[in-house]
Each structure stands twice: as C-alpha cells, then as structure tokens.
Amino acid sequence: MVDLLFYVAxxxxxxxxxxxxxxxxxxxxxxxxxxxxLGIAVIYLLAGFQFLAAIQVLVYGGAxxxxxxxxxxxxxxxxxEVQADEPLxxxxxxxxxxxxxxxxxxxxxxxxxxxxxxxxxxxxLWPEGGLDPLLGMAEAMFxxxxxxxxxxxxxxxxxxxxxxxLAKRQRTKRAIAPAPLESKEAAx
Amino acid sequence: MAFLTLLLKASLIYGGLLxxxxxxxxxxxxxxxxxxxxxxxxxxxxxGLLQPLxxxxxxxxxxxxxPDGANMWIFRLAPMLAAIPAMMTVAVVPFAGQVELFGLxxxxxxxxxxxxxLLFILALSGLSVYGVILGGWASNSKYSLLGGLRASAQMxxxxxxxxxxxxAVVALTGAMDLREIVAAxxxxxxxxxxxxxxxxxxxxxxxxxxxxAETNRHPFDFxxxxxxxxxxxxxxxxxxxxxLFFLGEYCAMTVMACLTTVLFLGGxxxxxxxxxxxxxxxxxxxxxxxxxxxxxxWVRWTxxxxxxxxxxNLGWKVFLPxxxxxxxxxxxxxxxxxx
Numbered sequence: 001m002v003d004l005l006f007y008v009a010x011x012x013x014x015x016x017x018x019x020x021x022x023x024x025x026x027x028x029x030x031x032x033x034x035x036x037x038l039g040i041a042v043i044y045l046l047a048g049f050q051f052l053a054a055i056q057v058l059v060y061g062g063a064x065x066x067x068x069x070x071x072x073x074x075x076x077x078x079x080x081e082v083q084a085d086e087p088l089x090x091x092x093x094x095x096x097x098x099x100x101x102x103x104x105x106x107x108x109x110x111x112x113x114x115x116x117x118x119x120x121x122x123x124x125l126w127p128e129g130g131l132d133p134l135l136g137m138a139e140a141m142f143x144x145x146x147x148x149x150x151x152x153x154x155x156x157x158x159x160x161x162x163x164x165x166l167a168k169r170q171r172t173k174r175a176i177a178p179a180p181l182e183s184k185e186a187a188x
Numbered sequence: 189m190a191f192l193t194l195l196l197k198a199s200l201i202y203g204g205l206l207x208x209x210x211x212x213x214x215x216x217x218x219x220x221x222x223x224x225x226x227x228x229x230x231x232x233x234x235x236g237l238l239q240p241l242x243x244x245x246x247x248x249x250x251x252x253x254x255p256d257g258a259n260m261w262i263f264r265l266a267p268m269l270a271a272i273p274a275m276m277t278v279a280v281v282p283f284a285g286q287v288e289l290f291g292l293x294x295x296x297x298x299x300x301x302x303x304x305x306l307l308f309i310l311a312l313s314g315l316s317v318y319g320v321i322l323g324g325w326a327s328n329s330k331y332s333l334l335g336g337l338r339a340s341a342q343m344x345x346x347x348x349x350x351x352x353x354x355x356a357v358v359a360l361t362g363a364m365d366l367r368e369i370v371a372a373x374x375x376x377x378x379x380x381x382x383x384x385x386x387x388x389x390x391x392x393x394x395x396x397x398x399x400x401a402e403t404n405r406h407p408f409d410f411x412x413x414x415x416x417x418x419x420x421x422x423x424x425x426x427x428x429x430x431x432l433f434f435l436g437e438y439c440a441m442t443v444m445a446c447l448t449t450v451l452f453l454g455g456x457x458x459x460x461x462x463x464x465x466x467x468x469x470x471x472x473x474x475x476x477x478x479x480x481x482x483x484x485x486w487v488r489w490t491x492x493x494x495x496x497x498x499x500x501n502l503g504w505k506v507f508l509p510x511x512x513x514x515x516x517x518x519x520x521x522x523x524x525x526x527x
Contacts, residue, residue, distance in 0.1 A: 025259075027259075027262070027322075027325055028262075031262070031322070034318070050302070050303060050304050051303075051304055051307070054304050054307035054308055054310075054311045055307070055311075057311040057312070057314070057315065058307060058310055058311040058314055058351075061311070061314065061315055062310075062311060062313075062314020062315055062317070062347065063314065063344055063347065066314075066317055066318075066321065066340050066343065066344050067340075067344060069318075069321055069322075069325075069340060070321075070337060070340045070341060070344075073321070073325055073333065073336065073337055073340075074337070
C-alpha cells in the first residue's frame with residue numbers, strides 16, 4: 001500500500017514537474033508546480049515526516065506559490081496572443097533542458113537500481129534507539145550540518161539578490177529602446 | 189467497530205459543519221436585519237428557518253453560465269479548491285473529550301487527533317486561497333482578476349501574523365496537537381491562554397483580526413468589494429459553483445472560530461469543572477464558537493470597509509511587528525520561567 005502510494009505520488013510530482021516546463025500558459029505552469037509540491041508533500045508523509053509535509057504545504061503551497069501566481073497574473077495582463085507566438089524552447093534552452101532531463105532520468109534509474117528509494121532516509125533518521133524523526137532532522141540540521149545549512153541559506157540569499165540585480169539591469173537597458181511598450185510585452 | 193465509529197464521527201462532524209455553514213447564511217441575514225431594524229427572511233418555515241434549504245434548491249435549479257474565453261478546466265476547478273480544503277480542516281478540531289453513550293466508548297470527539305493538528309489547519313487554510321485566485325483569473329474578466337489579485341496579496345500578508353500569533357500559543361503550551369493545547373488549559377478559567385498576562389490578550393486580538401482578513405470577511409473583503417469590483421472573484425460564477433465559494437467561506441469561518449476557541453478560550457474546557465461529561469463540554473465549545481461566529485456577523489454590519497492600502501499597511505507595518513514582539517515576549521517569559 002505504502003509502495004503503491006509512493007509510486008502514485010512520485011509519478012504525480014514528476015509529471016507535474018514536466019507539465020511546468022511544457023504547458024504554454026504560465027498560470028497552468030504554476031498550478032503544475034503546485035501539484036508537484038503536493039506530490040512531494042505526500043512522499044514526506046509516507047516517509048513519516050508529518051511535520052515536514054505540513055510545512056511543505058504551508059510554505060511552498062500556501063505562501064510561495066501564491067506569490068508566484070500573483071506575479072504571473074500581473075505579467076499575464078497583456079495580450080495572450082503576443083506570448084503564444086514565441087517558440088516554447090529556444091536553441092540553447094533545448095540543449096540545457098535536454099541535459100537536465102537526462103540527468104534527472106539517470107538519477108532516478110540509479111536510485112531505483114539500489115532498491116527501495118526510501119530506505120537510506122529511514123536508516124539515517126530512525127536509528128536503533130527510535131529517535132523522533134523530527135528530532136533527528138533538527139539534530140542533523142542544527143547540529144552536525146549547521147555550517148552547510150547556513151552556507152546554503154546565504155547562497156540562496158545571494159542568488160536572490162543576484163537575480164534581482166540582473167533583471168533590473170536588463171529592464172533599464174530596455175527602457176532606453178525606442179519602443180518601450182513593445183519591449184515590455186516581449187519581456188513578459 | 190473502530191472503522192464504524194470513525195465513519196459515524198466523521199459524518200456527524202461534517203454534517204455539523206455544513207449545517208453550521210447553512211445556518212450561518214441565515215444568521216447573517218437575520219442579524220443584519222435585526223441591526224438595521226428590518227425583519228429579514230421569515231417566509232420559509234418557522235421564522236425563516238428553512239431559508240438555507242430553499243436557497244440550496246434555488247442554486248441547483250439555476251442556469252450555469254460560463255463566460256466567453258474562460259479557461260474551462262481552471263474555471264471548474266476553482267470552486268472545488270475553495271470549498272474542499274476549508275471543509276477538510278475541521279477533521280482535527282477537538283469538539284469534546286471522551287464520548288460514552290449507551291455503555292459504548294466512542295473515543296474522543298474529533299475525526300482524528302494529529303500531532304501537528306494546528307499546522308494541518310494552517311496549511312490547508314493556506315491552500316484555500318487558490319480557489320479565489322484561480323476563480324478570479326479563469327473567469328476572463330477584469331473585475332474577477334482584480335479580486336483574485338487582491339485576495340492573493342491579502343491572504344499571504346495576514347497568514348504571517350496569523351501563524352506568528354498561533355506560534356506564541358504553541359510556545360506557551362509546548363504542543364501543536366490541538367487536544368493537548370486544550371488539555372493544558374484545564375481547571376480554573378485563568379488557565380485559559382487568553383488570561384496569560386499581556387501576551388494572551390494581544391494574541392487573541394491579533395489572531396481574531398488576522399482571521400477576519402484570512403477568511404476574506406468584512407471589513408477586509410476586498411476580493412469581492414461590491415462597489416469597486418461588481419462581485420470580485422465570483423462575478424462570473426452562477427448556480428452551484430457560486431454556492432461552493434459561499435460554502436467554503438462559511439466553513440472557513442466556522443473552523444477559524446473553532447481554532448480561536450481552542451487556542452485562546454480553552455477549547456471544550458468548562459471553567460472549574462475539569463471532568464465535565466462530553467455533552468456539557470460540547471455545549472461549552474459550541475457556545476464559545478457561537479460567540480466568535482456572531483462576532484464575524486456583528487463586525488460585518490457595524491464597521492465600514494477599509495481601503496486596500498490601509499489593509500496592506502496594517503498587515504505589514506502593525507500586525508507583523510506586534511506579532512513578532514508578542515512571540516519575543518512569550519520567549520522571554522518562558523526563558524525566565526514565568527510561563
């Protein structure tokens with residue numbers, strides 16, 4: 001039963017993740033991403049992480065994806081036909097996208113060949129003493145791996161700032177262009 | 189037997205929730221009529237009591253209209269997304285303690301008791317915003333879209349204060365299980381969380397107001413602000429699809445009233461009567477929840493609507509800092525051993 005549920009949830013999240021890239025409508029993409037996140041939440045539940053599943057739904061499902069939708073809906077206010085004319089994947093995008101899919105498939109195959117996918121997590125977080133899974137995670141995150149954890153958060157912050165700086169620079173360049181209205185639509 | 193008990197409890201609790209939501213639609217009109225010196229609906233059944241039933245029949249018989257250029261899938265999905273998460277949240281609400289009837293033990297009166305009951309409610313009520321946003325977007329109408337946009341910004345902003353305030357209670361109690369939070373407030377009335385000096389009262393006020401914003405109720409109902417947006421996100425909806433939005437809103441209100449009761453007013457605890465029988469506890473719980481449900485209606489027909497920028501300023505510049513300070517004070521109290 002648990003195995004079956006795991007495969008259903010895994011299939012759901014992988015298919016939805018594919019849908020994010022394939023669907024032509026940005027709002028649909030966001031919905032697909034939401035479906036993918038919910039599938040991952042189910043996998044957390046199956047692994048015994050009730051808390052993590054709830055946080056996944058609360059933070060990603062309830063807050064971050066709502067902000068995504070908010071932004072996408074604002075961008076989408078223009079004429080939808082303008083966007084439909086653009087090709088789905090550009091030359092370089094096709095190569096990187098294909099590489100990404102190939103890598104992901106390789107990872108899935110490798111994991112599958114090692115037996116059940118959940119086993120390593122279980123053995124790490126449920127040692128012989130029967131430690132609470134949440135406690136085990138907290139110990140790992142704020143004890144043994146506190147430095148990588150904090151480094152990852154700083155890295156994410158730096159990435160967010162970098163993306164904003166890049167996006168901002170592009171926009172100011174475009175603003176000098178003779179037809180600001182058209183370029184704005186192209187950016188959307 | 190265990191499965192039958194669960195089925196019985198689930199159907200009774202869900203029936204109760206839907207019944208409360210239906211009665212709330214009547215109470216809304218009756219109370220508003222009373223406040224404005226009108227009579228209100230009084231034709232169907234004794235004192236208009238069967239009005240919700242008549243409304244239901246009317247909703248089913250109405251024509252379903254789908255606007256031109258609407259995204260069919262999402263247009264149909266949105267009402268379900270609005271109603272279902274709101275109804276699911278009631279599963280973890282503890283209505284009373286141990287139920288014993290005809291010599292049979294039915295266990296605690298709630299569908300299920302989760303360790304993370306509070307998170308379960310907050311996570312699912314966070315999901316119910318999608319119904320409003322997507323309904324507004326899929327309708328292909330500018331008024332609906334604006335309503336959906338407002339709802340998304342508003343609910344994300346107030347969810348923060350809501351969670352921070354609830355977190356203060358979690359820190360005081362040391363549990364996210366709603367039944368444990370209730371159990372910690374047993375005995376004297378001064379054990380209720382609302383009587384914790386300063387942080388209890390501040391928390392209750394913050395939580396109730398954030399609840400109003402989270403359920404899109406007056407004076408924060410900008411998603412459907414009639415004078416500006418026709419009907420907001422549900423302008424283009426008709427028939428049962430519209431009824432589902434309505435139902436979702438009233439279910440969310442009911443569950444939020446239950447949650448406020450559990451977090452601050454001792455849940456089903458009867459003051460000074462620790463081991464009261466379950467029906468007395470259920471009555472006490474119903475009375476407390478009823479007060480908050482009345483408050484929802486009371487405020488709606490008393491206060492004028494805010495402006496949208498006022499709402500955002502209030503959420504980010506007042507509520508969030510105060511909620512954070514509240515949490516900080518609770519932390520300090522615990523560190524000093526005073527709570």
